[in-house]
Amino acid sequence: MITVTFTAPDGAEIAASARPGLTLMEAARDACVPGILAECGGACSCSTCHVYIDPAWTAKLPEAEEMEVDLLDFAVEVDPETSRLSCQITLTPELDGLRVRVPARQG
């Protein structure tokens, strides 16, 4: 299992445990992390699963594809260095220990 630590907008930390192959969004959903809406269920259609990746981890993630970049552009309070759509990040063993911050709102 892969452990991911989510920091909620209020500063609370939630440790999520997920199997490889699930997306970061699904890990958050299954751990009941608040603030990740994922209205489209991970179809890269809505940009309501926006998260900030801990700067120490951004380089370890595969680069965002064009569709994700386009949608991210319309998310709220985007940080060009760390913002990603969590539904587009597939968890692999290399991401064990990943740290992620949840934005205050999803637009």
Added chain:
Amino acid sequence: MSHIAVIGAGQAGSALAAKLRALGFDGRLTLIGAEPVAPYQRPPLSKKYMAGDMTLDRLFLRPQAFYDENRIDLVTGCQVEAIDPEAMTIRMADGAAIAADQIALTTGADPIRLPAAMGGALPRVYTMRSLADADAMAPEFTAGRRVLIVGGGYVGLEAAAVAASRGLKVTLVEMAPRILARVAAQETADWIRAVHVAHGVEFREGCGLQGLTETDTGAYAAALSDGTTVTVDFVVCGIGVRPATALAEGAGLTLDNGIAVDAFGRTSHPRIFAAGDCASFPWQGGRIRLESVPNAIDQAEATAASMLGQGAPYVAKPWFWSDQYDVKLQIAGLNTGHDRVVVRPGDKPGSQSHWYYRGATLLAVDAMNDPRAYMTGKRLIEAGHSPLPEAVADPAVALKALPLADDLAA
């Protein structure tokens, strides 16, 4: 302790129950579903799940722990027989009755089935609505088999895309003069059709299915209204849904294209609410009923707040999506009443958007592989702004710099 019962454990019911707890409801909360599984996502059934690209565990909306931690008593595989609106009791199929202080109806919609007289009772005639439907037809989706898709709406087209991608021979019949006749402009229908034709799908539009008969070899012969017969191995019907209103009707609630609710999700009974695909609500001086996940979630959450006396009127922000092959279609707004469609080429090959106008007012945008056009259109529509059509049609004008008609008027 007060008790809220939510009847219908789909996307709306699940969102409504979750929101009640998130807003601090501390009483007893029961979520009752007719299907034998926990609430799950329906959209992938005709997309990724059908294609075998998504496993069952990823389909569930929430893990079991969520219901436990939030003290949501999830009752699955349970058919509600009737609601007694005077006594505020719910009668189950097994005869048990439970009392509730408030009831939310999130019963969704049921697929329209092909009448038995037309061959609808044949074993390999499928509908596409539930997990059981998808699982039942999954073994049919093997290369070389022949499938007839009845209905050229989004569900039928998505099933056609999965079938064609997996090497099946696909024929799609649509009774209306063209596919997507109810939901999209000719321009969008033409664009989508071309993608399917390139993948080998054969279209018969303006052509109805008259009936299915089983042949000597066990195949199905489909007699079509153009006088031809197509022989197939199985049939998928995507001919629409009807709002599931039987319980509401039995309880004497007002119906109007679904269970009629006000902007607060209230039915004609003061302690019974409704949300999602089953409910029609006020919209721009009339009423509409939306069949979509975003509306199910948003309306359910607004209704949950109303049930706790914290409500604000629900204002729908309609949006939809469909995945077919490598095409992502995203739709913002409702195009009802449009008198003009403006075509905007996308930045990349294979991307385009269609902007629906009524006079100078932007109503909706269909974006094919063009999320920037979709998001721009969505923002503008929700803010009540309309860009000048000439600028929209000119790809040299950047989406973020579209001049607005309202600016000129000001």
